[in-house]
Amino acid sequence: MKGIVLKKNANLFTIESGEKEYQIRPSGKTKTSGVFVGDYVEFDEAITKVFPRKNLLIRPPLANLDKLFVVISPSPKPDFVLVDKLLIYCTLKAISPVLIINKYDIANSEFLERVTGVYGKFVKTIKVSAKNGDVRGVEDEIDGICAMAGQSAVGKSSIINAIFQDELAKTNGLSKKIERGKQTTRLVSLYKLKGGYLADTAGFSMLDLSYISDLEPRELSSYYPDFLEARAKCKFRSCLHEGGECGVIEAARKGKISLLRYENYLKILEELKNAKKY
Numbered sequence: 722m723k724g725i726v727l728k729k730n731a732n733l734f735t736i737e738s739g740e741k742e743y744q745i746r747p748s749g750k751t752k753t754s755g756v757f758v759g760d761y762v763e764f765d766e767a768i769t770k771v772f773p774r775k776n777l778l779i780r781p782p783l784a785n786l787d788k789l790f791v792v793i794s795p796s797p798k799p800d801f802v803l804v805d806k807l808l809i810y811c812t813l814k815a816i817s818p819v820l821i822i823n824k825y826d827i828a829n830s831e832f833l834e835r836v837t838g839v840y841g842k843f844v845k846t847i848k849v850s851a852k853n854g855d856v857r858g859v860e861d862e863i864d865g866i867c868a869m870a871g872q873s874a875v876g877k878s879s880i881i882n883a884i885f886q887d888e889l890a891k892t893n894g895l896s897k898k899i900e901r902g903k904q905t906t907r908l909v910s911l912y913k914l915k916g917g918y919l920a921d922t923a924g925f926s927m928l929d930l931s932y933i934s935d936l937e938p939r940e941l942s943s944y945y946p947d948f949l950e951a952r953a954k955c956k957f958r959s960c961l962h963e964g965g966e967c968g969v970i971e972a973a974r975k976g977k978i979s980l981l982r983y984e985n986y987l988k989i990l991e992e993l994k995n996a997k998k999y
């Protein structure tokens with residue numbers, strides 16, 4: 722049978738196949754350490770095969786992530802450098818990003834317009850309020866294997882909780898009881914929802930972004946879809962967009978590229994250059 726790994730618990734895996742769940746151990750040749758939540762596998766009494774992965778995250782340990790919800794909110798003040806890094810990460814790992822603006826109940830229109838003005842051009846942007854139980858925008862986007870990321874206190878856990886509450890209400894809490902682990906757990910589980918799977922990563926505040934620093938400084942701007950057109954006008958192909966005859970600087974000056982994105986690009990560029998010094 723073919724299935725997807727929903728949970729990993731010590732030596733035992735929960736695998737979903739055709740709407741049913743099975744508790745399965747790896748076979749002799751498939752080691753426990755070689756199977757991750759999110760893996761597509763073949764199994765009978767044991768897991769006999771792990772299908773090739775589209776990506777693998779180490780922290781949290783999760784395979785085949787399709788979509789990442791990058792969450793921000795008006796308070797705490799957004800860390801847009803982090804948002805940009807998460808978007809770069811998505812491109813690197815072949816993950817579709819969706820920008821979630823949570824706490825719209827306390828957001829003013831200026832904030833919403835600013836964020837959608839900058840990011841809405843190149844990434845799908847949705848506003849929700851976990852507090853008001855309005856998380857439909859996220860629910861409707863669940864497709865394939867999905868997870869949340871974003872700085873602390875933006876409301877990632879609150880959104881996940883609101884989605885599960887909604888799900889319980891829909892099923893009257895009878896046919897499908899959702900049992901979730903403790904908030905502190907360092908294990909990831911996938912929960913099947915209407916359109917796909919949502920990773921319950923409540924115990925993880927942040928993805929491991931450290932390997933973004935492996936990028937070559939001159940590659941960085943190729944991860945900026947909003948810089949693409951302007952880059953064609955740089956004098957040198959290896960332009961870092963820090964000075965000289967540069968299409969990106971020109972576009973930022975004219976407001977065609979957001980100054981926020983450009984200035985934060987320079988910050989990330991500096992980090993990459995410093996990482997290369999060692």
Ligand SMILES: Nc1nc2c(ncn2[C@@H]2O[C@H](COP(=O)(O)OP(=O)(O)OP(=O)(O)O)[C@@H](O)[C@H]2O)c(=O)[nH]1
Pocket residue numbers: 823824825826827849850851852853871872873874875876877878879880923925926
């Ligand atoms: N006003 C408002 N407050 C919210 C909303 N969603 C979450 N909060 C509050 O924001 C605070 C942080 O929410 P969490 O869900 O714990 O945030 P988190 O992103 O999971 O934080 P970490 O686990 O530390 O990464 C809590 O006090 C929530 O009650 C919302 O939609 N509106």
Ligand SMILES: [Mg+2]
Pocket residue numbers: 877878879923
């Ligand atoms: Mg949390």
Ligand SMILES: [Zn+2]
Pocket residue numbers: 952955956960961962963966967968969970
């Ligand atoms: Zn340039």
